[in-house]
Amino acid sequence: MHHFMDRTTCGLSTTLWTARFCGQAPHIWTTRLWPDPSAGTGHCGQKSSLADLDMNNISHWADGMAMLDHLPSNPLQEPARLAWSAMLNRYSHFQIATWGSLLVHEVAYFTICLPGFLAQFIPALRKYKIQSSKTETWQGQWHCLQLLLFSHFFVQLPMIACTYHGAELLGLNYSWETMPNWWVLLAQCAGCAVVEDTWHYFLHRLLHHPRLYRHVHKIHHHYTAPFGLQAEYAHPVETITLGFGFFLGLLLFASHMALLWAWVLCRLVETIDVHSGYDWPWNPLHLLPGYAGSRYHDFHHENFVGNYSSTFIWWDWLFGTDGAYREKQKLIQKGMNKKCK
Ligand SMILES: [Zn+2]
Ligand SMILES: [Zn+2]
Known part of the structure; x- marks a missing residue:
């Protein structure tokens, strides 16, 4: 550090x-x-x-x-150091990289999904639902959870195990002393997001090709009104190919295992947010320059066309694949202006 x-x-x-x-x-x-x-x-x-x-x-x-000297020190620093050291003493690098990463992914995924899941039971939050006429059903969510758990344990876990071997080849560090500071990790996560977004845009667009769509990507479009839990609901081929974009940034930026976990958290926050089905007015992610957001990706699920990026708006803007979305937003704005008059 x-x-x-x-x-x-x-x-x-x-x-x-x-x-x-x-x-x-x-x-x-x-x-x-x-x-x-x-x-x-x-x-x-x-x-x-x-x-x-x-x-x-x-x-x-x-x-x-x-x-x-008079400012309070970060109270989490020492407990975090002790916990990290205890983990290194107790578990092998393989166990940390594989089972640790699985644990981080599972805990983070369902925790981040929780607010959106609970929102369906709070009528006061209904006004933030993007497709307000399409409510979540128990049957739909249960079906989603089943495929999701299958994907997490039988598709993603083998990918995570491969990550360990990749990390060994790249010589990633595990020690507390060499862990980058939080702002370095955040900057590296931003770099990973730009790389992943680029990979996602072109491959996602290809997956919408009529010859490919019904074989692979159709599964992810099963729900026309998305909800958070559905973020990773996809065909195994899609999980592996689109998921490859997740690892590309790590190849460029990673020097420490901590980046893998930090990037898992950032990516899950982003993908669950854009699939949440809710457009929260106080969402801090919209402070990020070029952040697409839930309304942007919701349009893609509702219309099956355009808005192919995962995180940012620039690729769709550059290639003009956000035209239909922009038109719709203009009409909504016009309607709102008329109401105000
Ligand atoms: Zn799609
Ligand atoms: Zn989606």
């Missing part, structure tokens, strides 16, 4: 704040961030020495750092 900071972070104040967030004592970072006069090289790789620095600035930074 520390050496990564040395390589990438040039903003002193940002580093100190995030160091505090991560529960690191500021003095550890100051010894790294202040250039060593004897070494002659700063943490950004530039030639520097203490003599070059303005003494007033040094005094201000020292005051700032003294203030940081």
Whole structure:
């Protein structure tokens, strides 16, 4: 973690704040961030020495750092370190990569699905349902859960087991000390999302080809009004081929096992959100530039055409495959404006 900071972070104040967030004592970072006069090289790789620095600035930074000592440390840092160390002591890398990843996936999947599942029982939330005339049925959800569990254990679990061997080939690290900071993991997840979205757009579009559609992708379109649990409801061929996009980003960015789990969480949050069937007005995911969202993917399920991307809008915009959706949105907006007049 520390050496990564040395390589990438040039903003002193940002580093100190995030160091505090991560529960690191500021003095550890100051010894790294202040250039060593004897070494002659700063943490950004530039030639520097203490003599070059303005003494007033040094005094201000020292005051700032003294203030940081009074901020509370991240209370989760130490329990997380102990839990991670206990896991490494108790289980092999194969067990962590395979059974650990399965556990992360299962717990995350059903936990993230829970709010959308509960929303169907709360009449006050009905106004946020995109296709409000099509309510979920017990029979439909039970059928979905059965295929989903089959897919998780008989299709995805072997894929996860292969991931372990891939991680070994790539030499991924498991230790706490080499784990990237949370903002590095988040940036890597964003990179994985861009790569996955590109793969998803072109392959998804191909799966809609009339010769292929009824053999593979039709299963995912069984539900015209999607709900969260249905996010991974798909033919095994689709799970493997579209799922390959999930691993592409890891090939580019992964240096630590933690990214696999962080990316699993990010990807599940995104795909369950776009399949939720609800357009929540306070959804923070819409703060992401170019985020497509549930209304975008709901249109795809309702109409079987256009909006092929998984996460972002730019590929559909670039190739004009979002035309029908944009037209519909314009009509809805016109209707709303008329009502207001
Ligand atoms: Zn489709
Ligand atoms: Zn879908």
